Amino acid sequence: MPSRLPKRVARLLSLVTLAAAGLTASTTPPASAAATATVSIDANQRLATIPAAGVGMNVAVWDGRMNDPVTSTLLKDAGVTAVRYPGGSYADGYHWQTHTTEGGWYIAANTEFDKYVATTRAAGAQPIVTANYGSGTPQEAADWVRSANITKGYGIKYWEIGNEVYGNGHYGAEWEMDKHASKTPATYATNLVQYANAMKAVDPTIKIGAVLTTPGNWPDGIVGSGDTMDWNNTVMSIAGSRIDYVIVHHYPNSANEGELLTKPQTEVATMTRALRDLITRYAGANAPNVGIAVTEESSNFALNTSPSGLYAPDVYLTWLENGAFNIDWWNLRNGTDCKNVKTIQGATDYNDGGVVSSGETCEPAANTPFPPYYGIQMMTKLGGPGDTLVRATSSGSLLSEHAVKRANGDLTVMLINKDPANAATVNLSYSGYTPSSAAPTVYSYLKNASAIGTATTGTAATQTVPAYSIAVVRLRAGGGGDPGDPGTGACRVDYTKSEWQGGLTANVTIRNTGGSPVNGWRLTFTFPGDTRITQPWNANVTQSGAAVTATNVTYNGDIPAGGSQSFGFQGTWSSNDANPTGFALNGSPCS
Secondary structure: OHHHHHHHHHHHHHHHHHHHOOOOOOOOOOOOOOOEEEEEEEEEEEEEEOOOOOEEEEOOOOOOOOOOHHHHHHHHHOOOOEEEEOOHHHHHHEEOOOOEEHHHOOOOOOOOHHHHHHHHHHOOOEEEEEEOOOOOOHHHHHHHHHHHHHHOOOOOOEEEEOOOHHHEOOOOOEOOOOOOOOOOHHHHHHHHHHHHHHHHHHOOOOEEEEEOOOOOOOOOOOOOOOOOOOHHHHHHHHHHHHOOEEEEEEOOOOOOHHHHOOHHHHHHHHHHHHHHHHHHHHOHHHHHHOEEEEEEEOOOOOOOOHHHHHHHHHHHHHHHHOOOOEEEEOOOOOOOOOOOOEEEOOEEEOOOOOOEOOOOOOOOOOOOEOHHHHHHHHHHHHOOOOOEEEEEEEOOOOEEEEEEEOOOOOEEEEEEEOOOOOOEEEEEEEEOOOEOOOOOEEEEEOOOOOOOEEEEOOOOOEEEEOOOEEEEEEEOEOOOOOOOOHHHOOEEEEEEEEEEOOEEEEEEEEEEOOOOOEEOOEEEEEOOOOOEEEEEEOOEEEEEOOEEEEEOOOOOOEEOOOOEEEEEEEEEOOOOOOOOEEEEEOOEEOO
8 A cells, every 4th residue: 555655665675685795694593492491580680770761652644543542542552651643754745734644655544743742642652754865955953843842841851863864865766755966865964963953942951862873783884975984874864963862663584483583582682782882982971871772673574473472572571671762663554555474373464564463354343452562561560660670580491581670679680581491480589589489479471362361370489481482570579568558658659851941841651560450549749839739630639829739630540560550741831841849649648
């Protein structure tokens, strides 16, 4: 379909030229593993804090269901905290003021920018916007920032300049729209600085991202005609000190399921080291503050079947452990032409890049989740923003492991069994943590399942993980019982804001760190300064002087143990918009 063509063409051309450049990855499948493995967790060895925008998702303006009410529910239930717009290569032809594209590309109704922001907010997530480099101007991008953040108070923090701009024909392959007379990396970098200057003149709090090629993938390392360095070194040498983060896309090239499932471990750490080296070399004193965002990530193989369900959480968490602050799966809904339907691991694969069905003629009903959706959702059982990823290692080549130390003292461990035929008996050992002797809660996503299961099973020392499945083991600290429940203060509140002179938008996330669900919530807090709330969303909010009370609305009153709910607001201030203090959930103090 024309609506999918730019992204589909981009991906196919990338793979063709990757092979032509001799940069393909190994196709050797992993060796067979024993049915028993040992996993060691060091709770004292911190890898990273799960960032606020860590678990992201792409949406695209060709998706007419983008802003249906079910979309915010799907995003929220999957634990998505960032949503990227307007959709891959479309960004370089998209004009936000008219909601049109160059080249006659299809745009569906009900996909306007303001509606997208409302959907993203309803999901408790933050927007990530790709500004039009290919056919736009710095002024157009600055006007978008002004409209979004100053006029409407959306407080959008992350803005990337262009999509896969290196696909503009400079290296031969051409899929990305770029109407500049010169298509060299030096031209992009010079214009990037102009975009950053214009946009930050409007709102200096925003973060600007630069498009880089993915290390080890075409055209990384290629010096184009008339250039003196490759894309990444050229862009960073000119713009490295003026940007806030770098952007790469990761579509691994795999010949089979076994190879796909090695990619998080064989590719991600190498790529992030290469990116960090570039940042250190060119960003100067600001290098420690320059982040890494993977604004498109996909299995690129077995898209709708169990291998991608295993790959998704493994690759997200591996990127996060290696320092990325944002990973956005391609795509929430993508669609398929139904021409390459096949059976993979006992289930139908529709070759649809979405995590839920678009309802094409060969597919199940629209919005039916595919395995990658459930894999992403399993991360909500492991941890959330502010929790700490800690070191975990495995003796099994077909077992991936990730561990999180949660704010309430719980330790959670994700075990991914990549053996399609055999269950894995996993022996767990701990350093810096003593688990309770009680049987742990175990969340599981089984091969080809259509839901996540929950059981109290096994021990802290031994778990059995069925073939081709994911288990998240939730452990309490030794000494018994839950560390508390919402009635005794087991809650945490995350408060983030985007501010400008006289105004702000804020997002408030209530986390139930106890062992019992909350059924109906009332959050109170106090502003130290003169902030006044003018427009809330996802909560009923009243304010008396500095004191604020927020209560749930009809659709978000339940907070399961380990879960969260979010709301936000727009406000004004005169002299002091200091963060609120004294958070209390249903009368009990929160951290």
